[in-house]
Amino acid sequence: MSLPQLPHNNSRAEMRKALIRLRMEMHRQEIRHESAQLLQPLQRVRGMSQNLHDGFGIKHAPLWGVAAVTLLGFLTGKGAKSGGASSLTRLVRLGTSLAPLIKLVMQTSRKN
Template identity: 75%
Template sequence: MNLPEIPRNSSRQEMRKALIRLRMEMHRQELRHESRQLLQPLQRVRGMGQSFQDGLGIKHAPLWGVAAVTLLGFLTGKGAKGSGIRSASRMVRLGTTLLPLIKLIIGSARKN
């Protein structure tokens, strides 16, 4: 806390100004303290998310999650022409095609 300089032979007006400055600095400190307390749960959640991603060893985990959800949406979504057997065979064919790529990506993510 920065305390204002108070001259020895100061007038009442200067003393009042110094007192007001002290009060304003005290209020600033209180606001900083309260805002830190309010943001503490948010910081904890961010820390937990970061430690979870680090524990999995996956970089850009939210991006991978969005990509997985989008891919599942495309694969399981009902198309205009798709019947049950055709769409199932299409999913199996796509899965077998993408499996080596997925293994490659996961393997490189674990090495880093």
């Protein structure tokens, strides 16, 4: 932010130009300030989403999300077949789809 220099000669036209430059700089600063205030909630949300991964120590968050959706789908969804075997089949599918996540959790717990 550099303010315009005042003219050395005090002619009326030069003083008017300097005044206009000062006003334009003031308007630029107002616009910067107002836009920063408008973007502040967005910055907070971005910071919260970043802190969610960092602060809670959630590693592989997308994998956890997929696992949660899969688990909810298997527990609340209705199968195409109905009968006693469908619940067993559903549990087998759940186990095979969550196997990579379980393996990952077990590996990280052994390292710590």
